[in-house]
Amino acid sequence: MTEVVAQRQSIRDLLAAHPFFADLGDRDLDLIAGCGQNRVFRPGQVLFREGDPADWFHVIRRGRIALGISIPGREDLIIDTLGPGEVLGWSWLFPPHVWTMDATALDTVHVIALDGVCLRGKCDDDPALGYSLARRFAGILSDRLASTRLRLLDIYQADPHG
Amino acid sequence: MADPMTPVRYRVAAKHQETSDTWTLDLRPLAGPIATPRPGQFTMLYAFGRGEIPISVSGLPGEGSPLRHTIRAVGSVSEALCALVPGDEVGVRGPFGTSWGLERAEGRDVVMMAGGIGLAPLRPAVEHVLEHRDSYGRFAVLIGCRTPRDLLFLRQLEAWRGRFDVEVEVTVDSADPGWHGDVGVVTGLLPRIPIDPDNITVMMCGPEVMMRFGARAMIERGVAEADIELSTERNMKCAIGHCGHCQLGPKFICMDGPVFPLPEVGPLLAVRSL
Numbered sequence: 001m002t003e004v005v006a007q008r009q010s011i012r013d014l015l016a017a018h019p020f021f022a023d024l025g026d027r028d029l030d031l032i033a034g035c036g037q038n039r040v041f042r043p044g045q046v047l048f049r050e051g052d053p054a055d056w057f058h059v060i061r062r063g064r065i066a067l068g069i070s071i072p073g074r075e076d077l078i079i080d081t082l083g084p085g086e087v088l089g090w091s092w093l094f095p096p097h098v099w100t101m102d103a104t105a106l107d108t109v110h111v112i113a114l115d116g117v118c119l120r121g122k123c124d125d126d127p128a129l130g131y132s133l134a135r136r137f138a139g140i141l142s143d144r145l146a147s148t149r150l151r152l153l154d155i156y157q158a159d160p161h162g
Numbered sequence: 163m164a165d166p167m168t169p170v171r172y173r174v175a176a177k178h179q180e181t182s183d184t185w186t187l188d189l190r191p192l193a194g195p196i197a198t199p200r201p202g203q204f205t206m207l208y209a210f211g212r213g214e215i216p217i218s219v220s221g222l223p224g225e226g227s228p229l230r231h232t233i234r235a236v237g238s239v240s241e242a243l244c245a246l247v248p249g250d251e252v253g254v255r256g257p258f259g260t261s262w263g264l265e266r267a268e269g270r271d272v273v274m275m276a277g278g279i280g281l282a283p284l285r286p287a288v289e290h291v292l293e294h295r296d297s298y299g300r301f302a303v304l305i306g307c308r309t310p311r312d313l314l315f316l317r318q319l320e321a322w323r324g325r326f327d328v329e330v331e332v333t334v335d336s337a338d339p340g341w342h343g344d345v346g347v348v349t350g351l352l353p354r355i356p357i358d359p360d361n362i363t364v365m366m367c368g369p370e371v372m373m374r375f376g377a378r379a380m381i382e383r384g385v386a387e388a389d390i391e392l393s394t395e396r397n398m399k400c401a402i403g404h405c406g407h408c409q410l411g412p413k414f415i416c417m418d419g420p421v422f423p424l425p426e427v428g429p430l431l432a433v434r435s436l
């Protein structure tokens with residue numbers, strides 16, 4: 001029991017220090033930490049694949065993770081990398097709760113894995129917590145959408161002058 | 163002073179392929195050289211019989227080093243320049259335009275953000291800071307390009323990354339699984355860089371969209387517009403402010419630029435018809 005409490009407290013502190021949870025209240029941090037556990041992934045280890053159930057999301061503490069897409073007939077393509085201070089995955093929050101990409105550890109990755117089912121239940125019970133989390137994920141979605149739009153422009157394409 | 167409209171003859175001393183469509187030419191003068199360029203300036207390179215285009219200086223001449231230009235083959239003249247081989251001749255006019263504010267940045271942190279071929283005009287500035295490292299604070303170079311195959315100056319990047327006094331971050335738009343670096347837009351690298359808004363100079367060179375987003379991200383972190391410099395590109399022809407081809411509103415890029423403080427050029431870049 002003591003060990004579980006100690007671990008939970010440690011996770012709470014780690015979450016409190018993570019930028020994604022900045023300014024979150026103590027009570028909310030306690031609630032979220034209750035759904036979390038530390039995990040370590042080795043370089044090359046697959047965190048999840050497209051189509052897998054999105055039961056967890058990952059708060060990245062150390063290391064980098066590649067998000068990739070498998071394309072029939074050609075090599076997989078890495079379309080994004082995430083690192084410390086970032087959060088991997090929002091599919092746990094939205095139905096049908098299925099991952100839409102592959103995620104692979106590029107180096108040794110330390111995360112706090114948060115149980116999406118556990119957290120969804122807490123969000124349903126506590127709409128204020130749900131709203132706070134949804135706002136944070138909306139910020140990530142907005143940033144990633146802007147990044148995707150920028151890349152759609154293919155800005156490094158050659159300008160045919162000269 | 164030499165006639166700025168008369169090309170000076172140079173010989174291609176060496177040629178390095180950077181990417182599938184980009185080469186670096188090492189040039190040495192056949193007689194007297196042009197004036198020594200400052201980091202950020204450009205010259206007009208004349209492919210005899212084909213035409214003349216503005217190319218930023220990617221390596222400063224001096225102490226045995228050649229004058230370097232890095233050229234992407236995207237049109238008739240640039241293709242002709244990239245097809246030159248050692249021993250061929252090329253005409254050089256210049257140097258022209260404004261340079262990076264390296265003296266003004268002394269004592270301050272420096273962040274340089276380069277996109278694609280935009281690393282070429284920044285390379286002399288990176289080298290300057292590294293050669294005068296004690297004169298500057300923290301130093302970061304952020305580089306973005308399309309794929310790992312489009313990265314310029316690979317050996318030099320490795321050398322820079324091997325130093326402990328500069329942070330070099332590279333990201334690409336997409337990559338095959340063999341790539342172990344970052345994937346994402348170059349502005350996504352910014353959160354990793356500690357920013358002291360009161361003591362920083364930012365220098366950006368790349369696609370205008372990248373610079374617009376980069377400048378916006380810096381301003382959001384408290385950096386003053388006056389501390390952000392951009393290198394712009396337009397269709398320079400005469401390079402001495404006579405022909406008007408490179409006019410951007412009230413500015414002639416060839417003379418007033420290509421390096422501008424953001425407040426001077428930012429509003430103009432936002433005008434859709436310019």
